Amino acid sequence: FFEAGERRKNPLVNEARHVDNIAVIGAGLTGGGITELSVLNGLHVTLADINPHRSAKTLQRIWRRLSGRVRRNSISPIERWQIMNRVKTQTGFENPQQADIVIEAAPENLLLKQQILARFEAVAPPDCIFASTTSSIPIAQIAKHSARPEQVIGMHYLSPVTKMSLLEIAVTPQTSSKTLATALNLGIAHGKTCIVVKDAPGFYTTRIMAPYLNEALLMLEEGGDIWQIDECARQLGFSVGPFTLIDNIGIDALTHVLEGPLYAFFRRKRGAGAFTASGLPRLLLNAGIEGRKNRRGFYRYDEKTGKK
Numbered sequence: 001f002f003e004a005g006e007r008r009k010n011p012l013v014n015e016a017r018h019v020d021n022i023a024v025i026g027a028g029l030t031g032g033g034i035t036e037l038s039v040l041n042g043l044h045v046t047l048a049d050i051n052p053h054r055s056a057k058t059l060q061r062i063w064r065r066l067s068g069r070v071r072r073n074s075i076s077p078i079e080r081w082q083i084m085n086r087v088k089t090q091t092g093f094e095n096p097q098q099a100d101i102v103i104e105a106a107p108e109n110l111l112l113k114q115q116i117l118a119r120f121e122a123v124a125p126p127d128c129i130f131a132s133t134t135s136s137i138p139i140a141q142i143a144k145h146s147a148r149p150e151q152v153i154g155m156h157y158l159s160p161v162t163k164m165s166l167l168e169i170a171v172t173p174q175t176s177s178k179t180l181a182t183a184l185n186l187g188i189a190h191g192k193t194c195i196v197v198k199d200a201p202g203f204y205t206t207r208i209m210a211p212y213l214n215e216a217l218l219m220l221e222e223g224g225d226i227w228q229i230d231e232c233a234r235q236l237g238f239s240v241g242p243f244t245l246i247d248n249i250g251i252d253a254l255t256h257v258l259e260g261p262l263y264a265f266f267r268r269k270r271g272a273g274a275f276t277a278s279g280l281p282r283l284l285l286n287a288g289i290e291g292r293k294n295r296r297g298f299y300r301y302d303e304k305t306g307k308k
Contacts, residue, residue: 004165007193012181017127019186020044023099025116027051027089029250029293030133031105032058033161036065037190039086046099047089055089062087093119101129101186103155108134108256113142121147129179131155135206135249136257139199140172150176153183156203157192159248167192172199202262209245210257211266216242217278226298244308246281247297251290255281 010016022038024031027049035058038045049055066080075083093116102124104116117130124130129151132142143152154170167187171180180196187194197204216229220243230241246254257263258277266275284290284297291297292306299308 004193007195008188010181010184010188012177012184014181015178016181016185017100017129017178019100019182019189021046021098021100022186023048023102023120024105025049025093025102026105026107027054027058028105028107029159029248030157030161031103032061033159034103034105034133034157034190035087036062036162039083040065041189041191043086043189044098045087047087048091048093049089050091052089052091055091059084059087059089093123099124099128101131101182103131103133105133108137108253108260110137110141113137114145117142117146117152127151129153129182131183133157135253136202136210136260136262138172138201138261139170139175143172143174149174151179153179154199154203155183155187156205158205159245159250165191165193166205167194168203168205169194169196170199170203171196201260201265202257206257206262210262211275213242213246213254214258214275214278216246217280218276221278221280243298247291247299247301247308249291250293251281251284251297255285258282 021044023046024035025048027047031047035045035047039062047055047058063084066075066083069075070077070080102120104113106112106116113132113134120130131153132139133155134142135156139152139154143149146152149172152172153175156168156170158164158166167190169180169183169187184194195204202210219229220226226243230243233241258281263275263277289296292301295301295303301308
């Protein structure tokens with residue numbers, strides 16, 4: 001409890017840059033959740049996604065949440081519109097000039113993330129910070145061709161963003177203390193408990209969660225029941241079971257983890273036979289099953305209510 005309280009304070013507060021405007025790239029579950037947290041905490045957001053339908057769904061979620069507050073008389077209808085007016089959407093990478101920090105929430109693809117970083121560095125203000133929400137790709141690889149690697153940092157928001165309290169901030173040897181201080185300030189403004197970790201495959205949270213989730217998949221391959229495995233985990237004290245968590249994270253993201261640099265790291269450290277990665281996520285992904293984001297995962301999700 002006391003440690004969590006300390007993590008909500010910024011030891012580098014005097015070095016932090018003031019953040020009022022942020023740009024979020026990607027309106028999926030992570031990008032949409034960051035946008036929602038930001039506007040509810042007084043920040044202005046430019047939400048960019050090549051698919052305007054995803055951006056529209058983010059706006060609908062924010063509107064529904066604010067409408068619930070209006071019904072409870074915690075805010076007025078006018079205040080609801082004032083909050084909604086803090087977010088604007090676009091389909092391209094234009095107009096980043098007002099952004100103090102750019103948060104990239106694109107799929108787990110190294111080349112894509114490098115391309116997004118390069119495009120923003122070409123037009124963004126010289127002091128603009130670039131943060132990636134990657135859960136497993138080393139930040140140094142994303143910043144490999146960056147013109148300003150000292151302003152690149154990792155901000156891994158755990159899913160679902162609006163409910164999970166932890167924010168994992170990953171720094172490279174080149175990340176400046178001002179960049180770290182600003183990222184900490186933003187995380188605290190979002191109401192998160194921040195931990196700062198070194199740049200490595202999987203950082204901290206994914207490194208400890210991946211074997212756990214993989215073991216649940218192996219149990220399923222051996223004949224286990226999805227609901228029963230989830231329920232046993234809940235009875236042990238986890239807030240959700242492993243399959244519910246995989247659906248929240250996204251089967252595409254887990255596939256990248258199981259096939260990417262983290263498991264190569266495990267094999268180097270523990271030996272080739274120490275970990276067997278399940279092939280189920282790739283099988284499901286090839287069948288168009290992505291998790292909560294497209295309403296089809298280990299559970300099916302109602303189109304209107306989102307309930308599984």
